[in-house]
Amino acid sequence: MAIVAASLAAVLATSRANKTSAADETVARIGDRTADLVMAHLDVAAASLDQIDAVLTDAEIADRDDRLDRVLAAQLVAHDQLSGSFVGYPDGDFVFAYRDTDQLMLRRIDTTPTRRAIDHRLGSDLATDNTFVIETDYDPTTRPWYLGAAADVRSAWTEPYVFFRSGQPGVTLARARRVEGSVTAVTGVDISLAELRSFLDDLPIDDGAEAFLIAGTTIVAAPTGYDLDGDGDELPSVEVAGVTFDQLHELVRSDAPVDIGADGRLHLTDLPGANAPSWSVLIRTDDVGVVGALDQGARIALLMIAVAGICLLVATPWLTRWLRRPIEELRRMARIDELTEVTNRGTFLSDAEAALDDVRQHGGPFVVALVDVDDFKRVNDTFGHAIGDDVLRRIGEAIKANVRGNDLVGRLGGDELAIVIRGTGQAESDRILRRVRTAVVTACAEYGVDITIGASRLAGRTIDLAGLMIEADHELLVAKRQGGKGQVHWADPEAPDPTPLRLRLE
Numbered sequence: 001m002a003i004v005a006a007s008l009a010a011v012l013a014t015s016r017a018n019k020t021s022a023a024d025e026t027v028a029r030i031g032d033r034t035a036d037l038v039m040a041h042l043d044v045a046a047a048s049l050d051q052i053d054a055v056l057t058d059a060e061i062a063d064r065d066d067r068l069d070r071v072l073a074a075q076l077v078a079h080d081q082l083s084g085s086f087v088g089y090p091d092g093d094f095v096f097a098y099r100d101t102d103q104l105m106l107r108r109i110d111t112t113p114t115r116r117a118i119d120h121r122l123g124s125d126l127a128t129d130n131t132f133v134i135e136t137d138y139d140p141t142t143r144p145w146y147l148g149a150a151a152d153v154r155s156a157w158t159e160p161y162v163f164f165r166s167g168q169p170g171v172t173l174a175r176a177r178r179v180e181g182s183v184t185a186v187t188g189v190d191i192s193l194a195e196l197r198s199f200l201d202d203l204p205i206d207d208g209a210e211a212f213l214i215a216g217t218t219i220v221a222a223p224t225g226y227d228l229d230g231d232g233d234e235l236p237s238v239e240v241a242g243v244t245f246d247q248l249h250e251l252v253r254s255d256a257p258v259d260i261g262a263d264g265r266l267h268l269t270d271l272p273g274a275n276a277p278s279w280s281v282l283i284r285t286d287d288v289g290v291v292g293a294l295d296q297g298a299r300i301a302l303l304m305i306a307v308a309g310i311c312l313l314v315a316t317p318w319l320t321r322w323l324r325r326p327i328e329e330l331r332r333m334a335r336i337d338e339l340t341e342v343t344n345r346g347t348f349l350s351d352a353e354a355a356l357d358d359v360r361q362h363g364g365p366f367v368v369a370l371v372d373v374d375d376f377k378r379v380n381d382t383f384g385h386a387i388g389d390d391v392l393r394r395i396g397e398a399i400k401a402n403v404r405g406n407d408l409v410g411r412l413g414g415d416e417l418a419i420v421i422r423g424t425g426q427a428e429s430d431r432i433l434r435r436v437r438t439a440v441v442t443a444c445a446e447y448g449v450d451i452t453i454g455a456s457r458l459a460g461r462t463i464d465l466a467g468l469m470i471e472a473d474h475e476l477l478v479a480k481r482q483g484g485k486g487q488v489h490w491a492d493p494e495a496p497d498p499t500p501l502r503l504r505l506e
Contacts, residue, residue, distance in 0.1 A: 024265070024267070026334055027209075027265075027267045027283050027285055028267060028269070029334030029335075030203055030211075030283065030334060031211075031267055031268075031269030031281045031283055032269055032272075032346050033334065033344050033345070033346055034199060034200070034203060034211060034213075034269070034281045034283075035269050035270070035271050035272055035281050036272065036344065036345040036346040036349075036413075037199050037344075037345060037413050038196060038199065038213060038271060038279070038281070039271055039272060039273060039276055040345055040412050040413030040414070040416075041081060041191075041193075041195065041196060041199075041413060041414070042171075042173075042191065042271075042276070042277070044079045044081045044082065044191065045081075045082070045171075045173040045189050045191045046155060046173065046275060047079075047473065048075045048078070048079055048082060048085060048189045049155060049173065049175050049187060049188070049189060051075065051078075051477065052071060052072070052075065052085070052187050053175075053187070055071055056068065056071055058177060058179060058184060061087060061177060061184070061185050061187075062184065062185070064087075064093065064095060066127075068087065068095060069095065069097070069106050069120075069122075069126070069128075070126045070127075072085045072086065072087070072095065072096075072097035072106070073085075073097040073104055073106060073122055073126045074126065074481065075097070075189060076097055076098075076099060076104060077104075077126075078477055078480060078481070080376075080377050081191050081192055081195065081414075082189050082190065082191055082192075083098060083099050083163060083165075083166065083170060083190045083191070083192050084096060084097060084098040084099070084189065084190035085097050085187075085188070085189045085190075086098075086140075086187070086188055086189075086190075087185050087186070087187050087188075088140030088141065088143070088145075088146050088185065088186045088188070089140070089184075089185050089186075090141060090183060090184070090185075091111055091112070092109070092111040092139050092140065092141060093108075093109060093110055093111055093112075093140075094107070094108070094109040094138065094140045095107070095108055095109075096108075096109075097122075098165065098190075100165070103121060103122075104121075104122040104126070105119055105120065105121055105122065106119070106120040106122055106128070107119050107120075107134075108120070109136065109138060109140075116133075117133070117134045117135065117136045117138075118131055118132065118133055118134065119131065119132045119134050120132075140186070144158045144159070144172075145158050145172040145173075145174040145186070145188050146174065146186050146188075148174060149174035149175055149176040149186045149188065150176050150183045150186060152176070153176075154175075154275070155173055155174065155175040155275060156173070156174055156175070157171060157172070157173055157277040158171055158172040158173075158174070159171075159215060159216075159218065160193060160215050160218060160220045160235055161235065162235060163190065163192070166192070166194075168192055168193070168194040169192075169193040169194060169220065169221070169235055170190055170191060170192050170193050170194075171190075171191055171193060171220075171277065172188055172189070172190050172191075173188060173189055173191065174186050174187065174188030174189075175187055175188065193213075193220055193221055196213060196220070196221035197221050197222065197223070197224060199221070200212070200213070200221055200222065200223050201223055201224055202338070202339070203283075209283065209284065209285035210222075210223050210283070210284055210285075211223070211281060211282065211283045211284075212281070212282045212283075213279060213280075213281055213282075214279065214280050214281075214282050215277065215278065215279045215280075216278075218235050219235055220235065220279060265284070265285055266282065266283070266284055267282070267283045267284075267285070268280050268281070268282050269281040269283075335347045337396075337410075337411040339389055339392055339393060339396075339411070340392050340393055340395065340396030340397075340411050340417070341393075341396055341397075341400075342396045342399070342400060342409040342410055342411050342417065343408070343409065343410040343411075344410065344411060345410060345411065345412050345413060347410065348408060348409075348410020348411075348412070348418060348420075349410070349465070351408050351410075351420075352368070352408055352410075352418075352420045352465055353465055355408065355420055355422055356458075356464075356465050359422065359458065364422065364423050365421075365422070365423060365424055365425050365426075365429070365457065365458065366420070366421075366422055366457065366458040366468075367419075367420065367421040367422075367424075367426070367429040367455060367456070367457045367458075368418065368419075368420055368455065368456050368457075368465070368468040368469055368471075368472050369418065369419040369420075369421070369429075369433055369453050369454065369455040369456075369472060369488075370412075370416060370417075370418050370453070370454045370455075370469065370472040370473055370475075370476055371395075371399065371416065371417040371418065371419065371436070371451050371452075371453050372415065372416050372451065372452050372453075372454075372476050372480075373391070373392075373395065373415035373416075373449060373450075373451055374449070374450045374451060374452055374480075374485045374486060375485075376388065376391075376414075376415040376449075379391055379447055379449060383447060387447065391444050391447055391449055392411075392415065394440075394443040394444050395417065395440050395443070395444065395449075395451070396409075396411070396417070397443070398436065398439040398440045398442075398443045399417060399419065399436050399439075399440070401439065402432070402435045402436045402439045403419060403421070403432060403436065404421075404432070406422060406423065407419060407420060407421050407422065407432075408420035408422075418469070419433070419436070421433075426457055426490065429455070429457070430455075430488060430490070433453050433455060433488045434488055436453070437450075437451055437453060437486070437487075437488065441486075450485065450486040451486070452476055452479050452480060452484070452485045452486060452487060452489070453476075453487070453488045453489065454471075454472040454473060454474070454475030454476035454477075454478075454479065454489050454491070455472055455475065455488060455489070455490050455491065456468045456469075456471035456472040456475070456490070456491040456493070457490075457491075457493060458493075459493040459494075461493060471491040471493075472491060474491065475489040475490065475491050476489070
């Protein structure tokens with residue numbers, strides 16, 4: 001009995017010693033997952049600028065005609081996260097498509113021969129429905145987005161700020177167009193950040209832990225309990241556990257989490273990717289907030305040692321597994337999207353890269369498909385966000401039930417999911433994807449939900465995973481713009497340029 005008690009005591013001591021490292025590992029994975037979700041939200045901005053670049057030539061930008069109006073407005077139709085898309089010119093002219101409640105508007109500021117500003121209300125066909133003369137002294141060339149893009153050869157992010165029209169936090173991504181080195185126009189999109197609050201509220205961390213999205217000393221997104229109204233167009237800075245964000249950056253700019261005493265630990269994760277804004281996910285947690293179950297298990301185990309005696313000899317293997325279960329569950333949570341119960345974005349991309357490497361080494365077919373819920377905003381607006389979440393759960397279940405065991409399924413963010421199909425050609429993969437769509441429509445029939453699927457295949461090419469996903473994403477956009485929702489659309493690998501260049505909004 002003494003040997004059994006000593007052995008169990010050693011197990012419990014090891015559990016305590018590993019508790020902090022287990023918490024740090026889990027929170028690091030949660031931070032990576034949150035950073036991936038944020039980038040999935042922000043990637044829409046770069047994709048939208050790519051689409052504008054793909055369908056508009058420099059001459060069409062310079063002409064400033066109705067085609068430019070339709071292309072800018074189409075970005076808002078295609079991407080719910082966007083609140084505006086625009087073009088600013090060195091002479092002060094400005095073309096701006098934006099949302100006004102549920103109405104799409106287009107603002108034109110012309111400076112020649114005299115200054116004139118007009119708002120156009122757009123109809124369902126994105127043509128002008130009505131016009132209003134307005135007064136504004138807005139000069140695009142003085143705005144941070146214009147100055148940042150004009151000074152940079154790449155796309156430039158502004159600092160996050162409060163949008164004037166909505167009063168919500170947002171950020172702008174802009175890109176300069178040049179001819180012989182001179183800026184001829186700057187294109188850009190405004191992307192709302194208000195939805196990021198729900199990402200932070202839904203993280204798998206308990207009371208006593210919280211997460212923030214920060215840019216320097218500025219709060220970009222915070223849990224629901226924090227007020228982000230800011231001062232004018234500036235977002236606020238706040239303190240975490242009595243430590244200001246100026247101090248936080250001094251504390252956490254290291255590879256390891258930082259202990260802040262009784263207030264817990266701080267963990268910092270930068271957004272991934274070369275083109276990501278310089279933002280970070282900050283998680284403050286105490287041990288109870290992440291692995292409190294381990295403490296409870298240890299107390300129960302010690303009590304059992306004191307009163308159970310010889311019974312523990314039989315129970316030792318089971319108890320060891322029971323003590324380790326909370327850590328294993330936390331690790332599983334770090335890989336799985338808790339709403340849909342498919343793999344999360346970071347895990348899916350990692351697994352898909354590994355699968356593609358295996359295919360390149362051993363050969364065989366490889367298919368990437370992106371699944372987008374048609375008019376998902378209508379579901380949330382009509383039935384509420386709780387029903388929207390239930391629809392996403394049903395979609396995740398339907399997809400998992402209708403792909404094969406060696407296929408991969410992941411949620412990239414929002415209402416977009418992804419599938420990797422290995423070892424079968426286009427014909428069989430198409431049957432699988434159409435079976436998936438039928439299952440989703442059946443599972444969500446009471447809400448009238450359908451999905452559109454864009455798919456791309458390797459076909460012996462040297463294209464990487466990102467390229468295959470871009471092709472599939474472009475097929476989604478082409479389908480939605482050409483009235484092909486609720487179908488499976490395949491990219492053609494033999495086409496000279498299977499990119500948005502084929503998209504024509506005419």
